[in-house]
Amino acid sequence: MSIIVQKFGGTSVATAQKILAAARRAVATKRAGHQVVMVVSARGHKTDELVDLAAEITDSPPPREMDMLLSTGEQESVALVAMAIQTLGEKAVSLTGGQIGIQTDTSYTKARIRNISTDRMRRCLDEGAIVVAAGFQGVDDDLNITTLGRGGSDTTATALAAVLRAAECEIYTDVEGVFTTDPRLVKDARKVGRISYDEMLEMASLGAGVMHSRSIEFAKKFAVPLRVRPAYSDGAGTLIAPEGDEDQRVVSGLALARNEARVSLVGIPDRPGTMAIVFANMAARKIPIDMVVQNVAQGGTAEVSFTVPQSDLAETLTAAEDAVKGLGAGRVESGTAVAKLSIVGVGMRTHSGVAAHMFQSLADAGVNIQMITTSEIKISTLVSRDQCEEALRKVHAAFKLDKPTNEPPAVGVRQKPAGNGDASSQKRLLHEVVSKLAAMEDIVVSEVLLDESQARVTISEIPDSPGISAQLFSAVADGDVMVDMIVQNQSHSGRARVSLTVDRADLERCLLLVREVVSQWPEATLTYDPEIATLSVVGIGLRTHTGVGERMFRALADASINIQLINTSEMRMSAVVARSEGKKAHEALLKAFSLNS
Incomplete structure (x- = not known):
C-alpha cells in the first residue's frame, strides 16, 4: 500500500x-x-x-x-x-x-x-x-x-x-500552485503544471514564497515527487519532479526578493586566503549570503560583494568588519534600497542570448543593473527597490511567460559545450553521495567540476547606466557566442566593470563583437585571458549550508591558489583561477569534500 x-x-x-x-x-x-x-x-x-x-x-x-x-x-x-x-x-x-x-x-x-x-x-x-x-x-x-x-x-x-x-x-x-512569478505583482502570471527540482530550488532560494528551499533539498536528494496543491479546491496544482523533456523551456519563472541588502568588502588584498577569511566569518554566524560576486582585481586589491536578507544586515556588517580586520586592509560598504530580480529556466543551458534579452527588457524599463551573477539555469540582477516591480513586469512580458510557451524571439538555440556530465551520470553521482549520508542534512556536494575550455573577457570603466549591459550582451548574442559566467560587481564613481566567460574557441569572435560596442566609450578598457580554469562545487542547497563556501575557499587558500572571479547560486559555487593551477585546485576541492576516491 x-x-x-x-x-x-x-x-x-x-x-x-x-x-x-x-x-x-x-x-x-x-x-x-x-x-x-x-x-x-x-x-x-x-x-x-x-x-x-x-x-x-x-x-x-x-x-x-x-x-x-x-x-x-x-x-x-x-x-x-x-x-x-x-x-x-x-x-x-x-x-x-x-x-x-x-x-x-x-x-x-x-x-x-x-x-x-x-x-x-x-x-x-x-x-x-x-x-x-x-x-x-x-x-x-x-x-x-x-x-x-x-x-x-x-x-x-x-x-x-x-x-x-x-x-x-x-x-x-x-494558492493554485507554482506560478511563473508572484501573481499579486503580475496579473498575467501563469500557473506552471510541472517544474524541475533545480528550477524550484533556484526560485525558492531567490524569493519565491510557495515553498522553502530546504524542503526541496530533501525532495531532490531522495527523489520525492512534490505536488503543490490548493487547499480550497480540487486543482491539480504543480508537480515538482526530476527534470524531463517537457521541462526544456528557456525561462520557467521569475523571482523577486524585495528586502535585500548589499554588502561590499572593498580594497581587500588580492591574494590566496582572502575569500576563505571572508566566508569563515559569515559561516561562523550561519549567515546565508547570496549573489556572491568577485570581479577581476586591479592594482593588487580585490572587491567582493554579496546580498543578504535585510534582517541579517547588522550581523553581516559585524562579520564583514571582523573579516576586514583579519585581512589587515579594506573597508566595508553597504546598501539597503535594493532588490534581487532573477530569471530561472533549464533551457538556458542550450539557448544563447537569454541574458541579452533580460538586460534589454530592463533597459527598456529604464532600470539600471547594479550587480549580475549567473548559474547554468539562473541569471540574477540587483536593481533599485523602487523600480523592482516594474522591472518584474517588463521581464515577465519580454519572455512571454503569460503564454503556454515562452520562446523569446531574440533567443537562439545552440548546444553548449560538454563538461558537466550527462543527466544520468549526475543523478548516479548524487545517489552515491546520498547513500553515504550519516545525517539527513549534512552538507551535500555531489560533484566538483573542472572546466579548462573557457576564456575570460573583462570590460572596465564602462558607464553605469541603463542599457549598457544590454548593448554588450546583445552584440555577443548576435554573434552566436554562448556566454557561461557573467559577473558584475557594485560600481563606483559612475563606472562599472563586467566580466564574462566564453568557450576559448569563441574568444576571438567575442572580442571583435565587444570591441565594436566598447569603442563608443573612450574611457573603457577591454582585457582578456585565454588561460583560465573554472572550478565549480555542485550540490543541493549550497547557500543554506553556510559552511560550503568556507570549506571551498579554505581548500584553495591552503593550496596557495588565488581567485580571479566568484559566482554563486543555490546549486553551484564557481571560482575562476589561472589555468596552470586548475588541476591542483580540482584535487584540493575533491579532497576537501571527500570526493577524491
Whole structure:
C-alpha cells in the first residue's frame, strides 16, 4: 500500500471548518487505498501571537524557551485535526516531532534534522490510523524541543516522505500552485503544471514564497515527487519532479526578493586566503549570503560583494568588519534600497542570448543593473527597490511567460559545450553521495567540476547606466557566442566593470563583437585571458549550508591558489583561477569534500 504525505499550512487549518476540510481530504485519500501521514502547521496567526506574547514579557527571550513555546502551536493543531478525522469515522493519532522520531541538532529556532526513526509511524499506519504529525519541530539528543525555522513544516513533510518512501508529498496551500512569478505583482502570471527540482530550488532560494528551499533539498536528494496543491479546491496544482523533456523551456519563472541588502568588502588584498577569511566569518554566524560576486582585481586589491536578507544586515556588517580586520586592509560598504530580480529556466543551458534579452527588457524599463551573477539555469540582477516591480513586469512580458510557451524571439538555440556530465551520470553521482549520508542534512556536494575550455573577457570603466549591459550582451548574442559566467560587481564613481566567460574557441569572435560596442566609450578598457580554469562545487542547497563556501575557499587558500572571479547560486559555487593551477585546485576541492576516491 502506497504512502501519501499531506502537508497543511496554517491558513489551511485556521478555523474549525478548515480543519474539517483538511480532515476530509486525508480521509478520502485513505479510503482511496493509501496510507496517509498528515503534517500540520500552527493555526492561522498562532505563531505570531506566541511571538508577540513572549515580547511582552522580555526583549530577549531565551532561544530554548522560544522553541518550547512555539512548538505548542503545532501541537494544538494536530490534536484538533486528529479529533476531526475521528468524527469522520477513521482512526487517527496525533504525534509531536519528538514522538514521530525527528532528531535534530541543538541550534534552537533553526535546528537541522539529524535523523528520523520511522518505527512508530509505520506501526500506526499498519494499524489503520492516519498519522497527524506536528510540523516544524523535533528534539535534540537531550530531548529538548527544537524548531526547524522558516519553512519548517514543509521540511518536516518532505523529510517524512523521504524516509517513508512515500509515493508523493502533497503540499496544500492557499494558492493554485507554482506560478511563473508572484501573481499579486503580475496579473498575467501563469500557473506552471510541472517544474524541475533545480528550477524550484533556484526560485525558492531567490524569493519565491510557495515553498522553502530546504524542503526541496530533501525532495531532490531522495527523489520525492512534490505536488503543490490548493487547499480550497480540487486543482491539480504543480508537480515538482526530476527534470524531463517537457521541462526544456528557456525561462520557467521569475523571482523577486524585495528586502535585500548589499554588502561590499572593498580594497581587500588580492591574494590566496582572502575569500576563505571572508566566508569563515559569515559561516561562523550561519549567515546565508547570496549573489556572491568577485570581479577581476586591479592594482593588487580585490572587491567582493554579496546580498543578504535585510534582517541579517547588522550581523553581516559585524562579520564583514571582523573579516576586514583579519585581512589587515579594506573597508566595508553597504546598501539597503535594493532588490534581487532573477530569471530561472533549464533551457538556458542550450539557448544563447537569454541574458541579452533580460538586460534589454530592463533597459527598456529604464532600470539600471547594479550587480549580475549567473548559474547554468539562473541569471540574477540587483536593481533599485523602487523600480523592482516594474522591472518584474517588463521581464515577465519580454519572455512571454503569460503564454503556454515562452520562446523569446531574440533567443537562439545552440548546444553548449560538454563538461558537466550527462543527466544520468549526475543523478548516479548524487545517489552515491546520498547513500553515504550519516545525517539527513549534512552538507551535500555531489560533484566538483573542472572546466579548462573557457576564456575570460573583462570590460572596465564602462558607464553605469541603463542599457549598457544590454548593448554588450546583445552584440555577443548576435554573434552566436554562448556566454557561461557573467559577473558584475557594485560600481563606483559612475563606472562599472563586467566580466564574462566564453568557450576559448569563441574568444576571438567575442572580442571583435565587444570591441565594436566598447569603442563608443573612450574611457573603457577591454582585457582578456585565454588561460583560465573554472572550478565549480555542485550540490543541493549550497547557500543554506553556510559552511560550503568556507570549506571551498579554505581548500584553495591552503593550496596557495588565488581567485580571479566568484559566482554563486543555490546549486553551484564557481571560482575562476589561472589555468596552470586548475588541476591542483580540482584535487584540493575533491579532497576537501571527500570526493577524491
